[in-house]
Every structure is written in C-alpha cells, then in structure tokens.
Amino acid sequence: MAKRTRHIKLGLFLIVDGSHEAAWRHPDATSARGMAFKRYVDVVTTADRNFFDFVFLADTLGITSDNLPMISRNARSECYDPIVLLSALAPFTQAVGLVATASTSYNDPYQVARRFASLDHLSDGRAGWNVVTSANRFEALNLSSDDLPPHEARYRRAREFVSVVKGLWDSWDDHAFVRDKESGLYFEPSKMHVLDHRGEFFSVRGPLNIPRSPQGHPVIVQAGSSEDGQDLAAATADVVFTAQDNLADARDFYAKLKARLQRYDRGEEDLIIMPGIFPVVGRTQGEAEDRFESLQSLLHPDVGIPFISRLGGLDLSGLALDDMLPSVIDATNSSKSRQKLFVATARRDSLTIRQMFMRFAGARGHLQVVGTAATIADCIEEWVSTRAADGFNVMPPLLPSSMNDFKDLVIPELQRRGLLSSAIRTGTLREKLGLRHPPDMSHVYASDRPDELPLHSRIEP
Ligand SMILES: Cc1cc2nc3c(=O)[nH]c(=O)nc-3n(C[C@H](O)[C@H](O)[C@H](O)COP(=O)(O)O)c2cc1C
Structure with missing residues (x-):
C-alpha cells in the first residue's frame, strides 16, 4: 500500500481534569474546583505554545443522567458554557484555534451564527463550531421537551440549521462597513445580503447584525458518525471528529466518508478526519502501564x-x-x-x-495507546500514512500532567519524524488547517437597485 507522509493536524480535547473518568481522584489531579478559570488558562496557553491547532470544548445541555450513584462520582456536573469560556480564554492565546460545541436541536440558527461570528471576530479568526444534534434525553428535559426528537429528524434539522447559519455568515461582503464620515454612509448597501429563509424548521430573515468575520465562515466540525452523521459531515463540515478504536474500522470509515464528499461536489482535501486518541505516555512501557493502572484503580x-x-x-x-x-x-x-x-x-x-x-472509562471508544513516545508516534504515523486519519484530537487522560508528557515526549518525536512542523502554524484556524477561505457573496449577487432591500431566498440542497 502506498504510504503518505505529511504534517498532521492536532486538536486538544479539553476536559478540565482529563479524559479518564476517574482523573479528578488521581493524586496528581489538582484540588482546585472545576470552575477555577486559571486551570483552563494554564491548559490553553500550553496548547497555544505547543503545536496544537485548536482546543476543543464538548458540551451537553445539562447533567446527562439521574443515576445519583454515578453522577455524584463524576466531575462533569460542573462545567462552563463553552462559548463563554472560550471567549474569556481568547485573549490569553495567540495562535490556537477555539472550537466550541453547540447543539442544532436546542438552539436557533440566528443565535448560533451570531455567537460564533463574535468569537471569530474577537479571536482574529480562530473560531470553530462543533455541530452536534444532542444525544441525551436529559438535555430535552431541560429544554421544554419530554424526549429527544427521532435521530433522523435531528439530523434533518441539523442540515437546515447549518445551511441557515452559513447563509447568515454571508450576510455581508468583506469590507461592507465603510464608515465613511464624509458621505455619512456607515455600510455599503450593495454589500448587504438578506437571507430571507423559510424552510421546514426555520424561518429566518437576516441579515446578521455582525460584519463578516475574519474566516468568512468559522470552521465547521461535525462529530456524529452514523450514516446520517456522515452525510451531514460530507455536505457541510470542514473537520470530522470520530471515535474509532482500531485501524481497520478507522480506515474503512475514512475511505467511505472521503468518497461520500463527491456527492456534494467536494474534494478529499475539503474535509479533515480527526479520530480521538487517548495517549498514556511513559518514559518506559512499564511506566506507561503503571500510570494507566493508577487511573483504572480509581474507577x-x-x-x-x-x-x-x-x-x-x-x-x-x-x-x-x-x-x-x-x-x-x-x-x-x-x-x-x-x-x-x-x-x-x-x-x-x-x-x-x-x-x-x-x-x-478512559478512551470512551477512541483509540487508546499505552506506551512510550515512540509507541504512540508509531501508531499516529501508521494511522496517518495508511489513510485512517488526517490528524488526531488528543484526549490527555489527566490534566495537566498527561498533556505535559505529550508535549515533552510525543510532540518532539512527531517532529523528528517529519509529521509535525517545528514552527507553530499561525493565521486563522482555516489557514492553520489548510482549509479554503469561503469567498463572500459579492460574485453571486450584484445589486443594480441600491435602494431596495436585497432579499436572497436561498437554501442549499
Ligand atoms: C470527539 C467527539 C466529541 C463529541 N462531542 C459532543 C458534544 O460535545 N456534545 C454532544 O451532544 N455530542 C457530542 N458528540 C457526539 C456526536 O456529536 C453525536 O451527537 C453522537 O455521536 C450521535 O451521533 P451518531 O448517532 O451520528 O453517531 C461527540 C462525538 C465525538 C466523536
């Protein structure tokens, strides 16, 4: 099989104590409370300086079980709203992308479009949206509903939702806001586009009350891997997160999803596939196994x-x-x-x-590797070179110590092998990931009637 070598993409899946279910109980875990802002600042600034393309915050709209024996032993009952947290963290960082989760089942497109455009502006083009359809019925109970909508209906709504959000992000051409003191013109009327969307789920007029953001469209991530999830990704996403625990299945998923892009006139390079990796790093194999066991014993x-x-x-x-x-x-x-x-x-x-x-309990179905930096780099190299992944969403078992092990031991090994650049990638998140910058709508709509409100009813197929 032809092997390929190129620079991989790296994300950091940020769960404040670490990804292992029992991380918070570990002797090396901090005793500071989960909401302590400084803990987040420390992790994202480390990611910012150490070759991660983005940090990622997952989210659910509530505590996802009423099983008291479980939830009272779980650290995830206290967590920030991800957009609020990433907005607060943005000024502490310069390069790293900021990816937050927002549900398409329990939001409206206008609000989501506005929030992510805001994050994109205030981070100079580093925002990403992890599109999820919500998969836990306790979220429904918090959002004035008795249960989740059916799986297929959630994805149908998600498709329309993302299309409307993108349409709203196209409300303004680049440089529409001229603020011309001389003429008294604040924005150029021909550079505004009113979406005027009416669909199955949403009715949204637009335009967005925020100028086009530095990336044009913040990066779209999609994290559902069912048939419907893959279809949503192929039609709309820039990045896919997926749980794959073995090479054969990961290669199969990768090949099928990349092939599915053709249905939407998209090429392989338009979608980056990033499985999760749960790396337990040691200086020796024995040390890595001991570290893993010290977490497992706390379950x-x-x-x-x-x-x-x-x-x-x-x-x-x-x-x-x-x-x-x-x-x-x-x-x-x-x-x-x-x-x-x-x-x-x-x-x-x-x-x-x-x-x-x-x-x-650690990797949650993602790839788990317990070993030295060389073992972990071997695995990453094999997955990337055999078309199972374009990069990885790294899930440190315990924070901050496992992240420090990854940066001190695994990252230099990846660089030595030419899998990671030795210079921190800069620019917008799209630029860092090698994604296209979506052009504004000036080439599509040219108004010759400047005094009329430009309504552009539009829904992508
Ligand atoms: C890395 C990763 C992160 C995810 N983050 C979230 C999240 O923050 N919130 C959420 O509701 N679902 C999250 N999911 C779940 C999916 O988005 C999706 O809703 C779920 O897997 C159902 O999709 P499926 O039926 O298409 O497999 C995540 C999945 C993966 C692989």
Missing part, C-alpha cells in the same frame, strides 16, 4: 452500569456488572455510532459489562 464499580448504558445507548436494566450484554440490542435514539462500536467490541472480545467499563 468506582457503582459507575460501571450507568456509564456504559448512557454512553453506549444501551438498556442494561436488570443486568449486573459481571453479566454479558443481552443477545438482542434495541436500536438507540441516542448515538448510533457509539452503540455500534461498544456492542461490536464487547461481542468481539467477549466482554462483561464490568470489562466494558474498564475498557471504555
């Missing part, structure tokens, strides 16, 4: 069943920790791709629920 058995049930979208009622999964699994209305991965792994390796918990 509480009470968390096992609700953790697997919630993340895997699995009904485990009536089962005990040492049971196997039932032979028949009901289709989930939550995350279809994660359920598929959990069930396939459990069946393949004959895992009990307890063993599934031990397997997924």
Whole structure:
C-alpha cells in the first residue's frame, strides 16, 4: 500500500481534569474546583505554545443522567458554557484555534451564527463550531421537551440549521462597513445580503447584525458518525471528529466518508478526519502501564452500569456488572455510532459489562495507546500514512500532567519524524488547517437597485 507522509493536524480535547473518568481522584489531579478559570488558562496557553491547532470544548445541555450513584462520582456536573469560556480564554492565546460545541436541536440558527461570528471576530479568526444534534434525553428535559426528537429528524434539522447559519455568515461582503464620515454612509448597501429563509424548521430573515468575520465562515466540525452523521459531515463540515478504536474500522470509515464528499461536489482535501486518541505516555512501557493502572484503580464499580448504558445507548436494566450484554440490542435514539462500536467490541472480545467499563472509562471508544513516545508516534504515523486519519484530537487522560508528557515526549518525536512542523502554524484556524477561505457573496449577487432591500431566498440542497 502506498504510504503518505505529511504534517498532521492536532486538536486538544479539553476536559478540565482529563479524559479518564476517574482523573479528578488521581493524586496528581489538582484540588482546585472545576470552575477555577486559571486551570483552563494554564491548559490553553500550553496548547497555544505547543503545536496544537485548536482546543476543543464538548458540551451537553445539562447533567446527562439521574443515576445519583454515578453522577455524584463524576466531575462533569460542573462545567462552563463553552462559548463563554472560550471567549474569556481568547485573549490569553495567540495562535490556537477555539472550537466550541453547540447543539442544532436546542438552539436557533440566528443565535448560533451570531455567537460564533463574535468569537471569530474577537479571536482574529480562530473560531470553530462543533455541530452536534444532542444525544441525551436529559438535555430535552431541560429544554421544554419530554424526549429527544427521532435521530433522523435531528439530523434533518441539523442540515437546515447549518445551511441557515452559513447563509447568515454571508450576510455581508468583506469590507461592507465603510464608515465613511464624509458621505455619512456607515455600510455599503450593495454589500448587504438578506437571507430571507423559510424552510421546514426555520424561518429566518437576516441579515446578521455582525460584519463578516475574519474566516468568512468559522470552521465547521461535525462529530456524529452514523450514516446520517456522515452525510451531514460530507455536505457541510470542514473537520470530522470520530471515535474509532482500531485501524481497520478507522480506515474503512475514512475511505467511505472521503468518497461520500463527491456527492456534494467536494474534494478529499475539503474535509479533515480527526479520530480521538487517548495517549498514556511513559518514559518506559512499564511506566506507561503503571500510570494507566493508577487511573483504572480509581474507577468506582457503582459507575460501571450507568456509564456504559448512557454512553453506549444501551438498556442494561436488570443486568449486573459481571453479566454479558443481552443477545438482542434495541436500536438507540441516542448515538448510533457509539452503540455500534461498544456492542461490536464487547461481542468481539467477549466482554462483561464490568470489562466494558474498564475498557471504555478512559478512551470512551477512541483509540487508546499505552506506551512510550515512540509507541504512540508509531501508531499516529501508521494511522496517518495508511489513510485512517488526517490528524488526531488528543484526549490527555489527566490534566495537566498527561498533556505535559505529550508535549515533552510525543510532540518532539512527531517532529523528528517529519509529521509535525517545528514552527507553530499561525493565521486563522482555516489557514492553520489548510482549509479554503469561503469567498463572500459579492460574485453571486450584484445589486443594480441600491435602494431596495436585497432579499436572497436561498437554501442549499
Ligand atoms: C470527539 C467527539 C466529541 C463529541 N462531542 C459532543 C458534544 O460535545 N456534545 C454532544 O451532544 N455530542 C457530542 N458528540 C457526539 C456526536 O456529536 C453525536 O451527537 C453522537 O455521536 C450521535 O451521533 P451518531 O448517532 O451520528 O453517531 C461527540 C462525538 C465525538 C466523536
């Protein structure tokens, strides 16, 4: 097979204690509270200076279970609104991209378009939006609803949602705001475009009350890997996050998703595929294994069943920790791709629920590598060179120590192998990722009637 070598993209999946479920209990974890702003500043400034293209904040609209034994042992019951947090962090950083999650099921496009355009302006072009459809019914309960809409309807809404957001980001041509004191003209009327959208889910007139942002369109990330999720990505996204735990499946996912781009007249370079990697780094193999074990030993058995049930979208009622999964699994209305991965792994390796918990409590179904910097770099190199990934979303098990191990040990190894540049990439997030800058609408709409409000009804197929 032809191998390819090129610079990889690197994101940092920022969960304040680290990605391992028990990270907050570790002796090296800080005792500062989860909301302590300085903890976030320390991590993002390290990412900023150490070759990460972006930091990424996940989000759910609430506490995603009512299982008290689990949630009372979990650190994720206190977390910031991601856009607010990244806006506060932006001035502490200069280069790193800032990617926040926002749900298309529980927002309106106008608000999301405005928030991300704002973040893009105030960070000089470093904003990214992780488009999610929300997969947990407790979010619905916080947003005046009894349950999630059906999976397929969530994705249909997401498609229209993203299209409207992009249309709103095109409300103004570059340099529309002339602020000409002499003539008294604040903006150039022919450079304004009123979306005037009416669709199945949304009715949005526009324009956005914020000028076109430095990236034109902030970077769009998509993180659902079901058929519908892949279709949304192929049609609309610049970057895909995905959970893949083995090379064969990751290569298959990569090939199919890249091929799907043709349906939307897009090329392979238009979409960057970034699986997650959960790296447990040691100076020796033994040290890495000891580090992993020190986290695993802190997992509480009470968390096992609700953790697997919630993340895997699995009904485990009536089962005990040492049971196997039932032979028949009901289709989930939550995350279809994660359920598929959990069930396939459990069946393949004959895992009990307890063993599934031990397997997924750190990496959550993403690639897990426990070893030296060379072992981790080997794995990254293999995935990138055999077309399983264009880069990785790094999930440090424990923050800040695992991130420091990654920067001190793995990053120099990646640079030595020519997989990572030795200069920090600068510019907008699009430029850092090698993505196209979307042109403004001046070439599409040329008004010859300057006194009329320019209504441009438009919806992408
Ligand atoms: C790296 C990664 C990050 C994700 N972050 C979020 C998140 O912040 N909020 C959320 O609701 N879903 C998140 N998801 C879940 C997906 O966006 C998606 O909603 C879910 O997997 C259901 O998609 P599917 O049925 O298409 O597989 C994430 C998934 C991945 C792989």
